[in-house]
Amino acid sequence: MRLVVDLNRCQGYAQCAFLAPDVFTMHGDEALMYDPQPDDVQREHVLRAAEACPVKAITVEGGDVTASVPARAGATYAA
Amino acid sequence: MTSVALLRQITDYANRADPYPLYAELRKTPVVQDEEGPYLVSTYWEIKELLHDPRISSDARNLSPDAPMGPAQDEDPNLPPTFLRLDPPEHDRLRGLANRPFGPPHSPRRVHDMRSELGEIVSGLIDGLGDRQGGDGIDLVDTFAYPFPVTVICRLLGVPREDEAHFHEWADTIAASLDPVSGEDREARMETTRKARADLAVYLAGLIEERRKAPRDDMLSAMAAGHGPDGQLSPVEMISTAALLLIAGHETTVNLITNGMLTLLRNPDVLQRLRDDPGLAVPLVEELLRYEPPVQLLPQRTTLTDVEVGGTIIPKGASLWLLLASGNRDPQRFPDPDRFIPNRTDNQHLGLGSGIHSCFGAPLARLEAQLALTELVRRLDNPRLLEDPPEYRQNAVLRGPRHLNIAFDGIK
Amino acid sequence: MPLDGYLQRLRREGHIVVVGASLAGLRAAETLREEGFSGTLTMIGDEPHEPYDRPPLSKQVLLGKVPPDHTTLPRRRAIDADWRLGTAATGLDMGAKRVHLADGTSVEYDRLLITTGVRARPWPNELEADLDGVFVLRTVDDAARLHHRLKAGPRRVLVIGAGFTGSEIASACREQQLPVTVAERGPAPLVGALGAVIGEVAAELQREHGVDLRCGVQVTGLEGDPAGRLRCAHLSDGSTVEADIAVVSLGATRNTEWLAGSGLGAGPRGIACDAGCRAFDVRGIVTDDVFVAGDVARSPHPLFGYQFLSLEHWGNAVAQAEIAAHNMINASSDRRPHVWTPSFWSAQFGVNIKSVGVPPMGQEITVTQGSLADRCFTAVYGFQGRMIAAVTFDQAKWLEFYQRQIEQAAPFPPPYPSVDRRPDGMRPVSAGFPDPSLPTHGPTVTLSGHSPTDRRVSFTPMRA
Numbered sequence: 010m011r012l013v014v015d016l017n018r019c020q021g022y023a024q025c026a027f028l029a030p031d032v033f034t035m036h037g038d039e040a041l042m043y044d045p046q047p048d049d050v051q052r053e054h055v056l057r058a059a060e061a062c063p064v065k066a067i068t069v070e071g072g073d074v075t076a077s078v079p080a081r082a083g084a085t086y087a088a
Numbered sequence: 089m090t091s092v093a094l095l096r097q098i099t100d101y102a103n104r105a106d107p108y109p110l111y112a113e114l115r116k117t118p119v120v121q122d123e124e125g126p127y128l129v130s131t132y133w134e135i136k137e138l139l140h141d142p143r144i145s146s147d148a149r150n151l152s153p154d155a156p157m158g159p160a161q162d163e164d165p166n167l168p169p170t171f172l173r174l175d176p177p178e179h180d181r182l183r184g185l186a187n188r189p190f191g192p193p194h195s196p197r198r199v200h201d202m203r204s205e206l207g208e209i210v211s212g213l214i215d216g217l218g219d220r221q222g223g224d225g226i227d228l229v230d231t232f233a234y235p236f237p238v239t240v241i242c243r244l245l246g247v248p249r250e251d252e253a254h255f256h257e258w259a260d261t262i263a264a265s266l267d268p269v270s271g272e273d274r275e276a277r278m279e280t281t282r283k284a285r286a287d288l289a290v291y292l293a294g295l296i297e298e299r300r301k302a303p304r305d306d307m308l309s310a311m312a313a314g315h316g317p318d319g320q321l322s323p324v325e326m327i328s329t330a331a332l333l334l335i336a337g338h339e340t341t342v343n344l345i346t347n348g349m350l351t352l353l354r355n356p357d358v359l360q361r362l363r364d365d366p367g368l369a370v371p372l373v374e375e376l377l378r379y380e381p382p383v384q385l386l387p388q389r390t391t392l393t394d395v396e397v398g399g400t401i402i403p404k405g406a407s408l409w410l411l412l413a414s415g416n417r418d419p420q421r422f423p424d425p426d427r428f429i430p431n432r433t434d435n436q437h438l439g440l441g442s443g444i445h446s447c448f449g450a451p452l453a454r455l456e457a458q459l460a461l462t463e464l465v466r467r468l469d470n471p472r473l474l475e476d477p478p479e480y481r482q483n484a485v486l487r488g489p490r491h492l493n494i495a496f497d498g499i500k
Numbered sequence: 501m502p503l504d505g506y507l508q509r510l511r512r513e514g515h516i517v518v519v520g521a522s523l524a525g526l527r528a529a530e531t532l533r534e535e536g537f538s539g540t541l542t543m544i545g546d547e548p549h550e551p552y553d554r555p556p557l558s559k560q561v562l563l564g565k566v567p568p569d570h571t572t573l574p575r576r577r578a579i580d581a582d583w584r585l586g587t588a589a590t591g592l593d594m595g596a597k598r599v600h601l602a603d604g605t606s607v608e609y610d611r612l613l614i615t616t617g618v619r620a621r622p623w624p625n626e627l628e629a630d631l632d633g634v635f636v637l638r639t640v641d642d643a644a645r646l647h648h649r650l651k652a653g654p655r656r657v658l659v660i661g662a663g664f665t666g667s668e669i670a671s672a673c674r675e676q677q678l679p680v681t682v683a684e685r686g687p688a689p690l691v692g693a694l695g696a697v698i699g700e701v702a703a704e705l706q707r708e709h710g711v712d713l714r715c716g717v718q719v720t721g722l723e724g725d726p727a728g729r730l731r732c733a734h735l736s737d738g739s740t741v742e743a744d745i746a747v748v749s750l751g752a753t754r755n756t757e758w759l760a761g762s763g764l765g766a767g768p769r770g771i772a773c774d775a776g777c778r779a780f781d782v783r784g785i786v787t788d789d790v791f792v793a794g795d796v797a798r799s800p801h802p803l804f805g806y807q808f809l810s811l812e813h814w815g816n817a818v819a820q821a822e823i824a825a826h827n828m829i830n831a832s833s834d835r836r837p838h839v840w841t842p843s844f845w846s847a848q849f850g851v852n853i854k855s856v857g858v859p860p861m862g863q864e865i866t867v868t869q870g871s872l873a874d875r876c877f878t879a880v881y882g883f884q885g886r887m888i889a890a891v892t893f894d895q896a897k898w899l900e901f902y903q904r905q906i907e908q909a910a911p912f913p914p915p916y917p918s919v920d921r922r923p924d925g926m927r928p929v930s931a932g933f934p935d936p937s938l939p940t941h942g943p944t945v946t947l948s949g950h951s952p953t954d955r956r957v958s959f960t961p962m963r964a
Contacts, residue, residue: 011574013553017815017843020896021852026192027199027451035193037850038184038876039894042560045553046570053367054200060370061454063446065436070574140901142869142878142918176869176920180876393916443897 011046011070012055018066025058025067033058095125098385099484105477107384107487108426111414118398126155126387126407127400132418132438134398135410139443143392144408146445147175151390152405167289167328172336172445173388179444185321186329186448189310190244198307199451202244206455209239210463217468218499225474225495232464233345233492237338237456244337244452245330246299246306251291255334258288263339285331292327307333333449341453343382343488345460348373350492351380351428352465353473358430363465369458372430376457377416377439379428384413384487386441412438413487469498504831510610511829514539517599517607518581519589520615520755521545523553524794524817528613529579531825541581542607544599546588546616549640555814557643558665559847562672564651568644589616592762594781594790610789611828614759614771614779615821617795618752618812623660628722633730635747637665649745656681658733658743660719662689664846666749667702671848674709681712681741683719683733686934694855694891696932697865698879701872701893705849714739722746752812754796764790770798770810775837777824791828793820799838803907804858804888813844841903845896851875854896856903857889860933866913867925868902870895878902881931882912 012032014025021039025032032047032055047055059067097103097110114120114130121127129135138144147169171182188194213232220226238259242252261284265277296312303309308330314320321329352359362368389408394401402408415438417425422432440447447453464471471494478489516532518525521543529541545551553571560566584601591600592612600606620636623629633654635646650657650673657673659666662684673680686692688699689706706713718736725731733741759766764787765780766772771792772780777799779790792799794817798808819840827835846853862881870877870893878898881889887910890902905914913928 011572013574015815015818016555016845017813017854019845020899021894022446022450023192024451024454026196028454030192030196030200034196036847037193037852037894039852039896040847040850041852042556042563042565042847044560044566044570045556045574046566046572056367057370057454057458060374061451063436063440063442065434068574068576137901137904140898142898142901142920143916145919177874392918 010049010052010055012043012059013045013068014041014043015066015068016041018064020064022063024061024063028061029054029058094120094128101480101482104480104482104484104487107413107484108417111411111417114411114414115418119400119402121400121402121406126409127402128409128411129397130411130414130418131398132415132421135412135415135438136442138389138395138397138408138410139438139441139445141395143395145175145390145392146173146179146388148173148388148390150175150392150405151407155390155405155407166285167331168324170328170332171448172332176444181319182321182325182329183444183448185311185319185325186333189307190448191451195310198244199455202240202452203455203459205243206240206459207463209236209243210459214463214467214499217496221495225493228349228464228492228494229342229346229489230491232460233342233349234338236345236460237341238334240341240452240456241334241337244307245333246304246308247295251295254287254291258284258291259334259338262288262335288331288334289327292330293323296323296326296330337449337452339486340382340447340449341456343486344373344376344453344457346489346492347380347382348376348457348461349464349471349494350473350476350478350489351376352461353471353494354476355428358428359465359471361430362462366462366466368430369462371432371435372461373454373457374435374437374439375428375430375432378422378432378435378437379416381413381416381437381439382486382488383439383441383447384411384485386410386412386445387485412441467500468494468496469500471496507829507831510539511537512539514610515542515608516540516611516613516828517542517544517609518613518615519544519599520613520617520794520796521547521583521585522551522615522617522794522817523573523814524615524617524821525613526551526573526575526579526821527818528615528793528821528825529581530576531822532829533577533579535826535829537829539610541579542584542609543579543581544584544587544589544601544607546586546602547639547641548586550583550585552640554638557640558637558668559672561643562647562650562669563675564647568640568647571640589758592759592764594763594787597789611791612789613791613793613824613828614796615792615794615817616755616758617817618754620748621750621753623722623746623748623750625722628724629748630728631722631724631730632728633743633745634722635745637669637747637749638752646745646747650676650678654678654743654745656741656743656745658683658719658741658746659749660733660746661749661751662686662702662706662713662715663692663749663751664690664844664848666747667706667848668846669747669749670706670711671709674711674849679712680710681714681743682706683717683735683741684713684715685718687715687932689713689715691932691934692860694859695862695865695881696934697872697929698891699932701875702848705851705875709849719746752795754810756796770796772798772808775800775802775839776827776835777820777838778827791824793817793824801842802837802839803841803909804861809842809858811842813842815843816840841907843903852894852896853891854899855889855891856899857881857887857906859889859891859931861888862931862933864912864928865931866928867922868914868918869898869920869925871922871924877925879925880905880912880914882928885912886910887912887914 026035033043036042118131118134171179265281299309300312387409393404440450474493478492481490551573556571588602598606620638656679659670659682662682670680670682689702691699719733721734754770756766773792777791778786779792795812798810800806801809820838823838843856861883864882867879876894878892878895887905
């Protein structure tokens, strides 16, 4: 299975590293390293991790979890 | 409406079963304030921003002297404040040290490796439900939703099985004290609570000492052993941290599980879907955290300076209440917010907070709730509510049913 | 707004060609299908691989935790494309609306999206670059070769250039206990991207982890043995570093050569486009049917004085690709501007470094939370009295606050107190960016002037 983490979104809550420790590991307190192509036996754990991500940064191929970016209504730039 | 009136309504027990219309009323003005009351923030984006705003403090010492007090204290006044009520850098130090024996990077497998043990505890509790069902059904809180997380915390910390009963007792007493009571009982109740807290502290101190001498594979042993140059919790910090994990670790999870079962029993189609597809439990618990969050609001925030929120200036030192449960129902953020949609996508709810104070035990709570709900619906034959709405606890912050009386035809 | 006849036809049976089959190309293709494009989609890529993710290459892959060929990007949805992988585009005929390919064929398009990205800047001396043991790191094949050699246990690895990639490579080597020398022309690592104040923190971090860090030096030559294997490097301070591996990390070159003579506003600094991702031609006139996204694009940003920003950022590639794809198949009134706030991250030596805004625009810097000494802090950059950028070391949870402050042109220095603001964080100091007239490999954000057809290679400073 394939996955990717949007590390711009990631804030280091480490939920994924708790729930799928064979796929996601914390490198230090905040930096995340992950296996982008884990074995299929990890699927259940990976989906659990993706769903638990507080910033929905994990995209799993074939999973329902997608990182859509909710735009805040009325956000403006003072340029 | 002034915030005092709104505040009274939020804390009014009559609104406990369904506070959501009140929140909808509140959201018409993202920030509501009154001369005397705290500032209430009820809309999703504003709450989210404040949870990441470094001008907002969790330390009550930054409250201005004339700011109104928050609701009942849930911490032991004789112990140092826990990281829940501290700002960085102290918050980061204490939370980091508490996390070392609990989660990654130092203990990445602790929670993961508890899964089979969680399963055994759940199975054992459900096995016992049949015997306890009399003609009046059972109370799912007392028989399941309450003992499950307390047992888990005991195992995690390393409380010996033979002492678990004491732990349950102290936890019961302290938990009860979080529900405010008035009248003559008050003093007696406070005295009982004080004694329970003191007994718990003495017990923990002894156990920590024991684990220091003869460590085992549990959190207290790891905390007691320390880890050299990176720092170490002091003995009182260890006790207050362990007490925090005990109280916070199950006061919230019990509500999550109970709210979950209540919601499923109210939505039989969803219950059936979960029965057919146990994998649904994963997004379902996230939706539950949005729809019926166990922590309804965060009442202990204050401003370090004047802060503008949604067009209102909140002055320095003001008391700030962040209504997580209201933000979770904000139609500006969640389409169809009052509907329970178990496979809702883009569900960045506020149920576990956000930012540096986000729930410490979140992964454990998630696993416990996923497992509990999946197993309950799988094994209980034809479960049904005997009372709706159920009787709620007094507490408006840690909101949940005090009892959940259900009946079923049998256990698989 | 109802679609006009042309757009309806385009959506239904048009031909969209995407040149560049990496992150931006793939996400654009998915967005096109997501938004209802049902015509023919052709994906052209010079590498023979399916779109893959690059950030893990300098981290997990070098550490041996992930095989090099395991970073293929997940698909958000099926895209039903005609893939032409391993075939580089060699030319563009805008009049005939055709892309010419290396295999001699050509592909016609109704709308074209260019996402050709960048490639690693090679070691300038070709003979030295050909020595066995001299590497760059950009592609999966680069990563596979380098990892293979690192695994064999080299005597010493020399990293030339301490930008983000170079620093991450050094980190991966040290984690495997390999002796590493880092040679950096500037006064500190990351100095081009984050300035000298933060660079000093990065320098301490490297030295603490056992990196032999040499700053203020240039590698003047690489020397091989008679068998053509790298033996040592000569530095401008007269010293010699014995190393059997050298990784050249001197930044990137934009893949625009294939557009030479096409009439498109493309040059060494990228392809200029408007906020809607439409490419400019050399006359400064916006095209109707050629769009650009990702590392190869330069687009004006309202937050930064409408300067054209070239961003080598993962998040920018995704966001810009989505906008470009949307705009390709929508009427002008339904188009969206690409106003993504620059954001990036790097993980090195166990620290998570994140940034928002444009740090190299910063004149001054101040630490608003935590402390540099703890390597756990938030610092903000100021430009003409407003907040222009922020950087965190292991404090990512606070960053979104600062992003909003930057987006709202909040004042600098921040006039308010914040949690964990220390005495040494009260006074802004010079951010310490190197003289912008010097050539630099460092910045991941480069400002390249106001002109859409600016083809100058020199860095264009904003400040005097």
